[in-house]
Amino acid sequence: MFEIYLFIISLFRHFRNRLGDERRVPFLEISFKTFKQHSFKTQIRDFKRADYEGLKNQLNDTDWDDVVFNSNNINDVYMNFVKTFERTVNRYIPTKTMTVRLNDKPFMNNLIRNKIRHRNRIHHKANNPDHWKKFREIRNEIISLVRKAKDDYKCKLTSQLIDKNIPPGKRWRIASLIKFYKNRDSPFFGT
Structure with missing residues (x-):
């Protein structure tokens, strides 16, 4: 028997039906809170633009x-030592600001996000046929962009999974990402 004691607010509650007679009906109300994970910005090193010769000198x-x-x-x-080394590294290896979105899908990119914002702005003023037509065009464009981004992401995972040089731990992480795709999604091998 499964019993919930911690989240029960009221077990019985008065219930009035349409005819007006009152009855005590068993009622279970479960209260729980969900916390939204917000995006945050972090500084990362841009090693592609680093001046390694200057750092070494x-x-x-x-x-x-x-x-x-x-x-x-x-x-x-x-x-x-730490202060001197950090000062030198900060001078020769630049940093860039990266936004970490915890709840984002792995295939989302800035182009899709900007198009979604644009679509939402047009949707608020879509009360005449011209705006409605523009909204539908942008909506269809977003759908095709999302489908293409999903397919590209799946192809990237497939190529990583087929690669024989990756370590077993990374191979299992990729396999666990693949298993969440439903049968209605396009198959991995053969796309």
Whole structure:
């Protein structure tokens, strides 16, 4: 027998039907809260635009005895090393801001998001036939973009799964992503 004690607010509640007579009807109300995970921005290093030669020269030219090892306390030596190294890395490896959307589908991209926002703005003013026609065109374009993005994502997963050089752990993670696609979706192998 499955019993829920923690979430029950009321077990019996008065119920009035259409004819007006009151009856006590068993009623179960479960209360729970869901928390929406918001997107957040984070800084990541852009290693493609890094100046590795300048970084190497700066690290070689640094007088580590004077800058880092000028204290007898190991904590001070560690903090001096970290600060000096971070300052040098920040100078030669740029950062870029990335938005992390936790609830987003893996195939979503900025083009689809912008088109969806555009479609929603047009939908609010779609009270004449011209606006309604424009809304339908954008809606159909979004549907085709989403389908193409899904197919591209599935092809990418398939090619990663077929690759023999990936480690077994990554192969199982990809296989677990694939298993969530229903039979109504297009098959992986053969697309």
